[in-house]
Amino acid sequence: MTDGARFATAPGDAPREAATHCPYCALQCGMTLRVENGRTTVTARQFPTNRGGLCQKGWTAADLLDHPERLTTPLVRDRPGGELRPASWDEALNRIVSGVRAVQTGHGRDAVAVFGGGGLTNEKAYALGKFARVALRTRHIDYNGRFCMSSAAAAGMRAFGVDRGLPFPLADLGRADTLLLVGANPAETMPPLMRWVTEQRQRGGKLIVVDPRVTATARQADLHLQPLPGTDLAVASALLHIAVTEGWVDRAYVDARTTGFEAVRRSVAGWWPARAEALSGVPVADLEATARALGTAGRAIILTARGAEQHAKGVDTVSGFVNLALALGLPGRPGSGYGCLTGQGNGQGGREHGQKADQLPGYRRIDDPAARAHVARVWGVPAEDLPGPGVPAYRLLDSLGTDEGPKALLVFGSNPVVSAPRATRIEGRLRDLDLLVVVDFLLSETAALADVVLPTAQWAEEDGTMTNLEGRVLRRRALREPPAGVRTDLAILADLTHRLAAQGRAPSYRLMHRKGPLLTPEDRGGAADGADPRAVFEELRRASAGGTADYAGVTWARIDESDGVFWPCPDTDGPDTPRLFADRFPTPDGRARFHAVEHRPAAEEVCAAYPLHFTTGRVLAQYQSGTQTRRVPALRRAAPEAFVELHPDLADRLGVSDGEPVRVVSRRGEMVAPARLSPAIRPDTVFAPFHWGGAARANSVTNDAVDPVSGMPEFKICAVRVERVGES
Incomplete structure (x- = not known):
């Protein structure tokens, strides 16, 4: 090989x-x-x-890789409302630099923002965070992972002192006697994972799924709990209430390894199963059977995913299931524990090394003086020159172009026109910018609005590392060079930094990398290109050393020798960490922390004008905003268009037939797509996938209320009505 x-x-x-x-x-x-x-x-x-x-x-x-719609030359827009036209790299990059200079001169450094993506390699995520804070010196950077993992990340940090999606290897799933999946549909979102679930069930294990829909995963379950969207925390509280009542709490574990249990015990005392049934619709018998399966299992695992997390109370909901796992003594035991199913390809690594508004590499807090000093030393800049915390993704996007918000935005690996909640409003914000730059290899809906579009390499055309949902750092290897005229993201960042420095808008290029010219561009036909991802990773190792996500002992060679390396791994000669929490939790006292949480209603409840609950999700053949998968012929044939899933009883009341176009209307906007009648959905709930733009854009409807801790928007529930197209 x-x-x-x-x-x-x-x-x-x-x-x-x-x-x-x-x-x-x-x-x-x-x-x-x-x-x-x-x-x-x-x-x-x-x-x-x-x-x-x-x-x-x-x-x-x-x-x-060779798609006819692939971008192979920069594009620029000469005037607002004008068409994008091909341009040279010099023209496009100079246009960006002059635009950044004009905006920052007129409005300050924070008037330029950066928006990243959970699909970028570790090297690119690291370089993007560094570019924002050193070259642009702006505090405004965040990424689309805020819409994916942020609630579970925040809950994990406050309970365990660390955020790693799965704190154990995937193989543990096959060993669990009971596996509880909450708001997760891996049979469609990550089908190969179901091999572990199949192994678990073949061993005699029990699979329990909590989901408002009868998904492909739920159809394989021994027990399916079908709650009203937004009531997962009530379910979690009832399960812990039953565990306490029945004596299934592992008191020795709780006393030796945790703090805060008594407050949680008091908080769930009022969540008797009948109360949870009245609120969620989950029968008492099913709640009791679930609690029994978890409480009496030799090994049990609880996994949450977006269905539980994408709410304005997502952090508290995850904390409710973490509390349940801790009370049962699961974390740290082989074949047991709590985990979260990360969504995007590098959703784990992408948030560890500087794309989040409040973090520096190694999962360090940007407001921690010691963290700032460490990273500043690696970067060769004064710590006081590093900007402070920015704001979470939706708040950043919603402020664009306003009097108080950024006037310019650089987007790498994201398509917020389709993926952001209240997307019509966000599309308007993007149109109001003085400068919008998008780096992509296809003309996404966001790129189509840009003033400058830069064509970038695809995954098979560049080397780098990714960190998967287990915390396993692995190697992505290049098969070929990018097409003529296309550059890597690292090369683009290197060239922009070089040009900004030349115009006095950033520290000198060598100063940024004083321990070695890690991003020094190579001259290829007069264009700055060829940034070395291996060298960037070596700097990432130094920047992450001693942090929560410590990659100091991870090298490309070590990854190649061992099918990946699990962080934390502080020493090249020392072990990595496939399983966390075996002896202690990475908190100051080594104990995990319970957090008392209370159910609260969704940010928007149904009413006479909007009597139905609306929820969103994925389908097997499409991915994220669909920019890539909607262009693959086989995937387009498998899932050619969006749809609105309705229960037949609801469709009958509305007079809607299968395949008929319907309009879903919320207080924020509407979408139109064919009706798909299915008994898999609750009669009071409507579902639509979020992979399409245009009139079928589900996120035109979704609520932009956010979790106060994580900044996660409430994608999974809002109030809507459904109309036949042509009706008012």
Whole structure:
């Protein structure tokens, strides 16, 4: 297997291949790319996460590499409302630099913002955070992972002192006697993970799913709890109430390894099962059966995902299930524990190294003086020059173009026009900017609004590392060079930094990297390009050293030798950490912390004008905002358009037939898509996937209320009405 080389792809060349990983979800399935006679193929390979399996998205992942809609030249817009036109790299980059200079001169450093993505490699996420804080010296940076993992991350930090999606290897799922999935549908979102679930059930284990819909995962469950959207915390409180009442609490574990249990015990005392049933619709018998299956299991695992987390009370909801896991003594035991299913490909690593508004590399807090001093030393800048905390993603996007907010935005690897809540409003904010720059390899809905679009390399055209949902740092290897005229994100950041420094808008380029020219551009035909991801990773190791997410002992060579390395790993000669919490929690006293939480209603409740609950999610053949997957022919055939899922009883009341276009209307906007009648949905709830833009954009409808701790918007519930198209 050739490692990290650049390969020709012309017909007649010798076959070449690279062992790499799928570009989509956080499972990061192992695959081999092979190019022969000008054609690139995908083969599943044996890797611990997928064990030789891929989903339909993985099998078709190479189809975009030579897609006819791929961007291969920069685009610029000469005037507002004008068309994007091809431009040279010099013109496009100079346009960005002059725009940044004008905005910061007129409105201050924080008038320029950066928005990243959970699909960027660790190297790119790190470089983007550094670029924002050192080259632009702005506090305004956040990323689309705020819409994915932030509630579970915040709950994990306050309970365990660390945020790692799964604090144990995936193989533990197959060992659990009881597996509880809350708001998770891996059969569609990450199908190869179901191999572990199948193994668990073949061993005689019990699978319990909590979801308002009868999903593909719920159909495989031994028990399906179908609550009203937004009531998961009531379910969690009732389960702990039952565990306390029945004597299933592991008192020895609680006394030795935790603090705060008595306050939680008092808080769930009033959550008798009948009260939870009245609120959530989950029968008392099912609540009792679930609590019994967890409380009497030798090994049990509780997993949450977006269904439980994408709420304005998402942090408290996750804390409710963490409380349950701690009371049962699960975290730190093999085959047991609490975990969260990370969504995006590098949703874990992407939030560890500087894309979040309040963090520096290594999961350090940006308002911690010691953290600032450490990272400033690595970066070669005075600590006092680093900006302070910014604001979470939705608040940042909603402030764009306003009197108080940024006037310019640089977007890397994200499509907020489709993915942000209250998307019509956010689209308007983007249009109000003085400068919008988008770096992408396809013309997404956000890129179509930009003043400057820069074409970037795809996943198979650059080396780097990713960190999957287990905290396993793994290697993405390049198969080939980017097409002529296309650069990597690292090269783009390097060139922009160089030009900003030349115009006095940033510290000198060498000063930024005084321990070595880690991002020094190579001259290729007069264009600054060729930033070295391996060298960036070496600097990331130094910047993360001693932090919560410590990568100091992780090297590319070590990853290659061992199918990845689990963080924290502080020493190159020391062990990594596949399983956390075996002896202590990374808190000051080594104990996990219970947090008393109380159910509260959704930010928006149903009423006569909006009598139905609306929720969103994913489908098997599409991914995120659909920019990539909607362009893959096989995936487009499998899921050609959006839909609105209605229960047949609701459709009958509305006079709606299957396949008929319907309009879903909320206080913020509307979407139009064909009705899909299914008994899988509750009669009081409407579902739509969020992968499409235009009139079928589900996020035109969703609520922009946010969790006060995590900044997570309330994607999973709002009040709507459904109309036949043509009715008013």
